[in-house]
Amino acid sequence: MMNIKHVMTGMALSLSLPLMAQWGGPQVQSTVINADNTVTFNYRSQTAKDVKVSVQFAGEKQMTKGDNDVWSVTVGPAKPDIYPYCFIVDGVNIMDASNPEWFPNETFKNSLLDMREGASKTQQVNEVAHGSVDYVDYYSELMGLYGRLVIYTPPHYDRNQNKKYPVFYLVSGTTDTEEVYFKVGRTNFILDNLIAEGKAEEMIVVMPYGNPSLYFPKGQAPRMMGDMFSKTLIDEIMPFVEKNYRTQNDKDHRAIGGFSRGGNQALANGLANLDKFSYLCSYSSFTMQQLTPEVYKNAADTNSKIKLFWLGVGTDDFLYQNAKEYMDLLDKSGIKNTKVFTDDKFGHTWMNARYFLEQSLPLLFK
């Protein structure tokens, strides 16, 4: 049976439910969340010889052909969360054509399974005041093209014309696009909920694309001293945001964070610019400690500049050892930091990335 209580009582976002295919024969519900939190996946094909599903809580699972050319398998139970999945049809990975919720990425295409019942309420769409998520384009003189930013403004931003807000720069991970912290990370709904509960400050969140060299065809990206992302972030994105949004423009009202490679970009840019950022967040990051050796040499000075140095990683993350070594370096150097570990077997995933957002956003700008 469909577990749709939240849908019917107003807790659901419009397009979060996979939708029924309208064309091409009998309809099939591609994902059915059962009462015991198992999930039944269905895929209809008259021609497929082999169909599997790949879902992040279970890996690859063989599906079996039943009536009406529908292949099915029931997987789980799963801890209620939002899971990327795809079908593998005769060896080819495909998104669920009937599900408009997808994972924005450079190199793979997954759909998103949203198990609401029992999942973190802070990640759901609740009846609270909602902010807005803006897609804006800034012109980069450095790159000679427009880059895109996804920008969250908190509830009532437009009405509070005399109010200025702190800004959190939040960087996508390897192969993720600038949409990922919105469409997969649910940063907007997490913040809406935390703000409504009085747990987080109202803030603007700026989500840039962490990999601007891919704006260009292979081999065509301009060569620069230093890396393109850091330059466009500091010299172009920040001025653009501060010109076009009502921001508080000092270090104690700026935070920077990111997931995976984006976490490294956040730490590298944050630590290299402690006159600009007081809050640093690392989510499941690949950390390159050698980038900023000077900050470890004078812990008292560094600690005086940083209000929050937050690091989260899953103990099953393939980057765990790297993250742990970095944490050890911080501790050994006397750099104050906050560590959060998950041991839920989710490893290097957006299930963890959302959890880390939930845990760290309340600590910003306090």
Add this chain to the structure above:
Amino acid sequence: MMNIKHVMTGMALSLSLPLMAQWGGPQVQSTVINADNTVTFNYRSQTAKDVKVSVQFAGEKQMTKGDNDVWSVTVGPAKPDIYPYCFIVDGVNIMDASNPEWFPNETFKNSLLDMREGASKTQQVNEVAHGSVDYVDYYSELMGLYGRLVIYTPPHYDRNQNKKYPVFYLVSGTTDTEEVYFKVGRTNFILDNLIAEGKAEEMIVVMPYGNPSLYFPKGQAPRMMGDMFSKTLIDEIMPFVEKNYRTQNDKDHRAIGGFSRGGNQALANGLANLDKFSYLCSYSSFTMQQLTPEVYKNAADTNSKIKLFWLGVGTDDFLYQNAKEYMDLLDKSGIKNTKVFTDDKFGHTWMNARYFLEQSLPLLFK
């Protein structure tokens, strides 16, 4: 050779170019736009037995396996435009995994090929002032859930706090989601350009989801008198927009339009509410003339209420006959209207939908 002049000179949007796959072996550029406006499609697979490409300017084309497991075909030449395409791998339709630009739809997944050189400059990202595209969620009491709106605000909207703007409600077509007029229709860039050239008025564009019954699992949508879209549009979306945006709230500053089914929804709601809308736009619509017979009975009265009744359709559109009959009814009834036909063989596509936007947006609120 890649035709990248626009990219290197700043005319390109960040993610408009298909990106190179970063993982899984030698990189392959999935689409290469050649100097003669043919397009070479490449797809790499070690296991595929048959690969085709389906692209809206050419239909399905067989690809041939060459070196390094790369299947290729060169298609066209094509008139420069933005074309949906997908690969068909052993009979399975898949998006281009390496291209983040995609067609948001309920039931199929296509990528977008953007041929800039020679294409309509009005549809490109130019160095002009840019508006913002906001994703916002409105609570629907009627449906008991949140619906999503995509809302364009023109350049400098945030800075002109004393200015109020006219509003264009723009409805998605069958199986398209509320993102389609942004991600495929490029309404934001078209308006940015038309406004910069002084050809279109500054306006807010509200893009709702035309098919809210699909917010619910099959058979679970609430039953209502009349249709759900019309009710939520008039009773919920419009009040939400007028509360949260600086809108001019009278009929002469409201327009409604849409593509395909959305065009019918636009005409039905516009004609049924001529106290609320003075501008009506129908793009490649399926028209159900019987919905509003009263407007045809007193042409003088109807004409006095309508400032623009604009209808565009392709002569190759499968809905052309239906559209033509509707136009004939309008003419026979003495209802003033503006007709635009295309004969570019593009039929019922977003190539035409964008062209119709270009042609009709300058006529709104004049």
